[in-house]
Amino acid sequence: MKDIDIPLPKPALPRGAAKRSGYLTRLVASQGFQAWAARFPLTRRLVRSEGEAMFDLVAGFCHSQILQAVVRLQIPQLLLERELSADALALEVDIPQERLQVLLAAATSLQLIKQRRSGRFALTTRGAALAGVPGLPGMIAHHYVLYRDLADPVAFFRGDVDTELAAFWPYVFGAGGATDPTTTATYSQLMADSQVLVAEDTLAAVKLSDSRHILDIGGGTGAFLAAVGAAHPHLQMTLFDLPAVAPAAATRFKNANLTERTRIVPGSFRDDPLPQGADIVSLVRVLYDHADETVIALLRSVHDALPIGGRVLISEPMTGGDAPQRAGDAYFALYCMAMRTGCARSQVQIAALLAQAGFGHIQTPKSRRSFITAVVEGVRQS
Numbered sequence: 001m002k003d004i005d006i007p008l009p010k011p012a013l014p015r016g017a018a019k020r021s022g023y024l025t026r027l028v029a030s031q032g033f034q035a036w037a038a039r040f041p042l043t044r045r046l047v048r049s050e051g052e053a054m055f056d057l058v059a060g061f062c063h064s065q066i067l068q069a070v071v072r073l074q075i076p077q078l079l080l081e082r083e084l085s086a087d088a089l090a091l092e093v094d095i096p097q098e099r100l101q102v103l104l105a106a107a108t109s110l111q112l113i114k115q116r117r118s119g120r121f122a123l124t125t126r127g128a129a130l131a132g133v134p135g136l137p138g139m140i141a142h143h144y145v146l147y148r149d150l151a152d153p154v155a156f157f158r159g160d161v162d163t164e165l166a167a168f169w170p171y172v173f174g175a176g177g178a179t180d181p182t183t184t185a186t187y188s189q190l191m192a193d194s195q196v197l198v199a200e201d202t203l204a205a206v207k208l209s210d211s212r213h214i215l216d217i218g219g220g221t222g223a224f225l226a227a228v229g230a231a232h233p234h235l236q237m238t239l240f241d242l243p244a245v246a247p248a249a250a251t252r253f254k255n256a257n258l259t260e261r262t263r264i265v266p267g268s269f270r271d272d273p274l275p276q277g278a279d280i281v282s283l284v285r286v287l288y289d290h291a292d293e294t295v296i297a298l299l300r301s302v303h304d305a306l307p308i309g310g311r312v313l314i315s316e317p318m319t320g321g322d323a324p325q326r327a328g329d330a331y332f333a334l335y336c337m338a339m340r341t342g343c344a345r346s347q348v349q350i351a352a353l354l355a356q357a358g359f360g361h362i363q364t365p366k367s368r369r370s371f372i373t374a375v376v377e378g379v380r381q382s
């Protein structure tokens with residue numbers, strides 16, 4: 001990594017591309033103003049809270065690494081079983097006690113754990129989520145790959161990093177997608193674990209009571225359809241995914257007593273015809289892995305596979321578009337960029353892709369938890 005970036009000669013900017021920043025912005029950026037505002041009674045509280053927010057951004061990487069350490073050492077699982085002293089924890093996680101004390105204090109400051117009067121450590125509500133929210137520890141643990149990709153963020157944004165994350169999720173590459181069973185099992189498990197909350201929020205946003213048959217494209221090992229099947233006992237269901245992935249859904253459907261109502265069709269939406277007969281098609285966390293051309297081609301095939309009046313349902317984390325927001329724009333957008341094949345899109349961008357593929361009556365309901373998922377729906381009209 002370079003310590004200092006040598007400025008390159010800059011090309012002339014197009015007319016209207018730049019405007020001198022406002023007087024107030026320049027004033028606030030001046031050292032004299034900052035010093036004055038920190039003392040002046042009407043502004044000092046704002047200066048303090050802005051300072052704290054800035055420090056949180058500065059320290060964000062350390063916070064993430066504290067979380068990584070807590071998760072990888074399985075401290076939430078240990079403390080869920082019983083409250084433990086620092087000595088006992090040091091033995092459990094095999095870290096010298098004086099070094100562990102630093103981690104425990106750091107995790108306490110981030111409200112992941114708390115120390116009782118007895119001196120023993122226990123989980124806070126936030127820390128308990130690390131033990132209880134399905135898929136969360138797995139998602140956190142695999143972030144070491146993303147952090148390596150982001151180690152030189154300037155090189156990353158310039159496109160000069162050969163990112164590792166892409167290799168972690170191999171199914172998005174090439175026509176055939178994943179074939180190696182170990183890799184397939186790793187990503188399928190991570191996806192299925194994190195699906196529980198996605199399914200919850202998706203089902204809260206859409207109405208399926210009028211539908212008859214749902215086709216879930218890129219449905220993985222069936223976690224979304226299992227949740228759909230439990231919530232809507234009248235629905236017939238078809239799962240379509242790559243041959244290396246789809247067959248694993250059979251066990252899930254069998255265990256959930258859904259075998260009678262489900263069909264599993266292995267195939268690739270790049271090369272194979274889509275299964276027919278559904279009046280609603282879901283694409284859950286599928287589009288963001290792919291470039292616009294692939295998405296348009298897929299949405300056109302979905303349009304053709306539906307009857308008139310049939311619906312398409314897109315559910316995945318989205319950016320905020322004109323109003324960027326943290327989950328979509330400061331996390332998922334970078335994650336997708338590291339994947340190198342697709343991108344995080346806003347509801348408006350997805351709605352435009354749906355319109356381009358021929359869908360109408362497009363709805364963009366407000367998302368319940370934008371860090372989990374957002375939804376866009378469209379209808380085949382002719």
Ligand SMILES: C[S@@+](CC[C@H](N)C(=O)[O-])C[C@H]1O[C@@H](n2cnc3c(N)ncnc32)[C@H](O)[C@@H]1O
Nearest residue numbers: 171191195218219220241242268269270284285
């Ligand atoms: C990010 S995962 C999402 C899985 C599931 N929908 C979920 O939300 O848990 C994307 C899924 O799309 C599948 N997929 C990728 N390319 C595909 C293709 N060409 N044809 C069918 N499925 C594909 C992958 O195998 C994977 O299961």
